[in-house]
Structures are given as structure tokens and as C-alpha cells.
Amino acid sequence: MLLIVLFVSIAFLAALVTQVILWRVQLPRSHFKMLLIIFGLFLLLGILSLGFVADWIYSLLFAQCYGLLALSYISFYSLIEGQSPSLTLVMAVHRKGAAGLSLVEADEFMSMEDVIGIRIRELQRDNLIFAKNSTYRLTRKGMLLAWLSCSGRRALGIGKGG
């Protein structure tokens, strides 16, 4: 069992280091796809090498633990890559310190960003929406994601997000 913990730790760290090196050399066009490729490669490597030294159940344990850690990191990466309005606001308030950030300043600061426009461009890039005669509509993929989010919110009993 300790061998699998070691395998998971080494594979995860190796994938992280590989990602940082690649990112430092050149930022990829699709960050998400590249992350899936890097972490997927190390998953395969781990399963194959464990297959030589241990029982198949250990490979499954490795795949479950490593896979979940990799997915967690990939979802955390969107926080690193993106510009979260909440974190941006927290930083702006901290920069002002004891003097405080007035609501007018907060308005001006956040208005510098084209909040909705940026999101629309990202959704188009990810093929979730498309524009026809300057009207945006959902693609099939977008419809599925919107349906999932509506169902999730209904199950959790939370109102409109954003």
C-alpha cells in the first residue's frame, strides 16, 4: 500500500513539474487539453509500471487516487488561469488598506473589465455558444452544460448563480 502512495506522489509531482516546465517554455493554445494530456500520460505510465510489480487491484487504487488528484488540480487550474472578480476585489480592498476602497472606486475598478464580453468570448472559444446575426445561441454541448447546471442548482436548492 505504501508503494502506491509513493507512486501517486511521484506521478503527481512529475506531472506538475512537466506542466510548469512546458508552460515556462511556451504557453499552450488550449491549456485544458494540454493538462489532460500531461496528467493522462502520467496516469498511463503509473498504471503500466505498477502492473509489472503488483496486483491489478493496486493499479485501480493508484488510478482512483491519482485520477482524483489530477482532476482536482485541473479544476483548481481554472482559478489560477482565470480572473476571478471576487479575488480581484479582495486584492483591490487590501491594496487600499486602512483608507478603505470606496464603492465608487470599486465600481470604476471593476468596470475596467468587460465582464460579460470576456465570458462570451471564452464560451465561443470552448464551442459552448455560437453567434448568428449577432445573436448568441447554445450549441449542443452548451445546452447539455446549461441543463446540468440547472439540474444541479435545483438539487442543491440554490438560486441563479454568477
Place this chain on the structure above:
Amino acid sequence: MAYILIAPLIGQFVNTIIHISWNHITKGKSYLSSIVWSFLFGWVVQVLLTCITLYHCTASTQDWIGALGLNSMAALGFGYCYFTFVNLLKTSLRIRVLDELKASRKMGMTESELNQIYDTKDVINMRIFRLESWGQIKRNGDKLYPVHGSFYQLALVLRWLKKMMGLPIGNLN
């Protein structure tokens, strides 16, 4: 041994059920504490299941340490993915745009229509309200003051990670 594999799955199932029930009972008021407490419940269930399985297969001390460590890592992974999913539903602007487009059915919406529904002022007000209720900033009159909360620490870590990866720092500078 196979039971060790499914222990984190069962733990996550318990986590989800408790979190959903908690949300419905409190009408989503204690967002962060509900996430933490339901995760802890799920984690305890997972640890108990792992211990019972190890006890029945008379495992060595190394196996106990390894299996508990491995399953706790898996539970953390499950818990974080679930937290991200809930957070996305609650705060993501992209998801909100998709929802608005879904509600408009086949008609679709222009960019200005989307901006009218959810303008910059709404984004700021909603964020300020949320950050205040989570104890990340405090409001006094028409001014916002810093509180050394977890979000500020997170913003600092993210800024460092962005620098390390060579990503644009943007407004976190």
C-alpha cells in the same frame, strides 16, 4: 481489498447527501461551513469503512498507513471536485450566461441583452454582499475595508502560481 477502493466513493456519497439536505434545511445560508462539515462527515465514514476492511483482512501496519493515506487523498480529491462543482453553480459568470441563453430558448440573445440582464453593477454588488457574508471584507458606510481572510491568502498564492507558470497576472498585481 476491493472494499478499500469503494470506501472514498461511499464517503463522497454521504458528503453529497448531507450537503444537499443541509442546504435545503438552512436555505443555503451557511455555504462554506456546510461544505466543510459535510466533507468531514463523508471523510469519517470513509475512514471507518477502510478500517473495517483492513481489520477483516488482517493487514500489516504499513498497509494500514498506506490505505488510510491513499483513501484520504482520494476523499480530498472527491471533496475538492464536488466543492468546485457547487462553487461553479453558485458563482460562475460563464454558467450564468449559459443559463440565460437556455432560458431564451431558440430566440438567443445579443451581447447588449446579456449585459442588461447582468450588468457590471450587479456583478460588483453580488460579490461585495457575498464577500462580506463570508467574512472576507467589511463594509463601513460607503467604504470597503480589508479583513485578513482566507481569500486574500488565496489571491496571494494564485499570484505567485501565475508568476511561476509565466501566466499574465492581470488585476491580481
